[in-house]
Amino acid sequence: MGFRIVGTGSYLPEKILTNFDLEKMVDTSDEWIRERTGIRERRIASPQEAASDLGVRASQKALQMAGISPEDLDLIVVATITPDMFFPSTACFIQQKLGAKNAAAFDISAACSGFIYGLVVVNGLIHCGKFKRILLVAAETLSKITDWEDRSTCVLLGDGAGACVIVPHNEKTLLSYTLGADGNCGHLLFIPGGGSRLPATEETVRNKKHFLKMKGNELFKIAVRVLAESALKVIKEAGISPEDISLFIPHQANWRIMKACAQKIGLPLEKIYVTVDRYGNTSAATIPIALDEAVREGKVNRGDILLLDAFGGGLTWGACILKW
Incomplete structure (x- = not known):
């Protein structure tokens, strides 16, 4: 099923x-x-x-x-x-x-x-x-x-x-998927305060411990590599080629990451659905927002092959091939 x-x-x-x-x-x-x-x-x-x-x-x-x-x-x-x-x-x-x-x-x-x-x-x-x-x-x-x-x-x-x-x-919609994580790199993107490790106090608020912290340069390099590896893995497991993909909907964090990933996969840039220019990085919401827009614009039709690909804090990552 x-x-x-x-x-x-x-x-x-x-x-x-x-x-x-x-x-x-x-x-x-x-x-x-x-x-x-x-x-x-x-x-x-x-x-x-x-x-x-x-x-x-x-x-x-x-x-x-x-x-x-x-x-x-x-x-x-x-x-x-x-x-x-x-x-x-x-x-x-x-x-x-x-x-x-x-x-x-x-x-x-x-x-x-x-x-x-x-x-x-x-x-x-x-x-x-x-x-x-x-x-x-x-x-x-x-x-x-x-x-x-x-x-x-x-x-x-x-x-x-x-x-x-x-x-x-x-009919099967989820043709293939991969999930991954690397807690060793959790310090690259995190919020230090507010949890049981560092509960909220006047000091944690004063020292901005409840805001997102990120080491962008290190994340960029990992993201491009992992996103491309994940995408190529699910493409292979689905038994398709990059040419079969109708639309690529990656996590919308940075256009340079998205572009580099598509190039490593072997996808033309026109197959990337882009919202990052208008909405920035909305974390988990970037892919479903882009998917909804693409559907309503008629850019996704029954039988189309979609590649979804994401990377984020944890570190976590995941990719999948959907047959619409």
Whole structure:
């Protein structure tokens, strides 16, 4: 048994923060940001918007496309590193706001790889035969964990959410996948404070321990290598060639990483679906946002072969081949 994605949705907050806005906040420039990242602007959640609020808006669009009511859902899975609270899970908040009273709910924490991790988990649960209508959501409010005085990170990040409704299907959609992690490199991308290792105190707040920390140069080199290796692995396992891929939807962290990865795989750049220029890095949400846009623009059709590829904090990574 396989699955089929019968509905997609995405939501981006109304507020747009451009590179020119950032020029007034930190020592940077539009040219510097665009040349190094490909980003022109990003979306920022309002003070009243939490991750679940973004996730609900994306979920409603996905449910509408699928023609499924919230009461029909039997499972909600949410990928996020910016949950509303430590607990209850963001999935439980989304369940409550949607009115999905019959759905079980839990979160996944795999940073930027969260959506692909989620797809693999959902695939396994569908194979068990217990769940029939699953909502997979990735929702992030990275602006709330961003140090807006740190130009090395604040120019990269944005907020947004994407969602998919997934149901069992006789034909196989997930042709191949790979997941990986390397905790030895966790120090390259992390938030030091707020957990049981370093609980919140006046000192941790004063010393900015609750903001995202990143060693970008080291991450860049690892990301290009791992993304390309993962992509080539799933292409081989699916029994296809790069030429068979209709659309490449990588994690939207940096245009230079995406471009280098495509070149290593042997894909023409026009096969990359790009949102990083408009939304920046929205962590787990980048791939489902891009997927929803591509579907609604008619760039994804039944029978198309899609390559999804992600890399993020943990370190974690994942890639998969989908037959739409």
